[in-house]
Amino acid sequence: MAEQLLVNTTLPMAGRRLDRDVNRLMASGYRTTVDDDMTNLNVCLEGPLGSAYEGGIWTVNVTMPQDYPLTAPRVRFVTKILHPNIEFITGLVCMNVLKQAWSSSYDLVNIFETFLPQLLRHPNPHDSLNHEAAAIMKHSEKLFREHVILCMKTYAMPVNIPTRHLVEEGLEKRSSDLSLSDLLTDSDDDDIGNRNNAHISLPGSS
Numbered sequence: 001m002a003e004q005l006l007v008n009t010t011l012p013m014a015g016r017r018l019d020r021d022v023n024r025l026m027a028s029g030y031r032t033t034v035d036d037d038m039t040n041l042n043v044c045l046e047g048p049l050g051s052a053y054e055g056g057i058w059t060v061n062v063t064m065p066q067d068y069p070l071t072a073p074r075v076r077f078v079t080k081i082l083h084p085n086i087e088f089i090t091g092l093v094c095m096n097v098l099k100q101a102w103s104s105s106y107d108l109v110n111i112f113e114t115f116l117p118q119l120l121r122h123p124n125p126h127d128s129l130n131h132e133a134a135a136i137m138k139h140s141e142k143l144f145r146e147h148v149i150l151c152m153k154t155y156a157m158p159v160n161i162p163t164r165h166l167v168e169e170g171l172e173k174r175s176s177d178l179s180l181s182d183l184l185t186d187s188d189d190d191d192i193g194n195r196n197n198a199h200i201s202l203p204g205s206s
Helices: 013-027 095-101 108-121 131-139 141-155
Strands: 032-034 040-046 057-063 074-077
Touching (some): 013 032, 013 040, 057 108, 095 108
Antiparallel strands (some): 032 040, 040 057, 057 074
């Protein structure tokens, strides 16, 4: 865990605000690594209780804009996550969602205690970056949850907890369902009803 930073009162007002907010985030117990200029942070986020993401741990990168807090930070999941509002390959969070919710009175703690947990609890398939995830959620929320858990077990389980077999009872592929690899690739095709027995490669695979 990064050491606690000391507030530098000689910084300009925006710099002091950033300095304070980074300190407050770390004081709240989040495992955080920070660049020297505090404009780039990596923060560990645990999946919220009661959601499909419960039990997972993700590294989230936060890039601070020059005019923070007037402009919302850019938030990106470094650890892979299956979510309609998070692009699978880059991990970028839908900025429309963040910009709509952002206020200059918010800070980094609000992002990790309110915004991101709410995003994981309530995915919105109608404003999607991962179109395949959105399509499967529109088709079946139960199946979407199963694939979220499967993806989480692949990428986001704590290292000290043995990962169980990726295909558990009840998660086997049904003949009419998309596979996990179908969901991990973003496609412009939103209509799952017209797609049967689709085969899409995992991102980065040939």
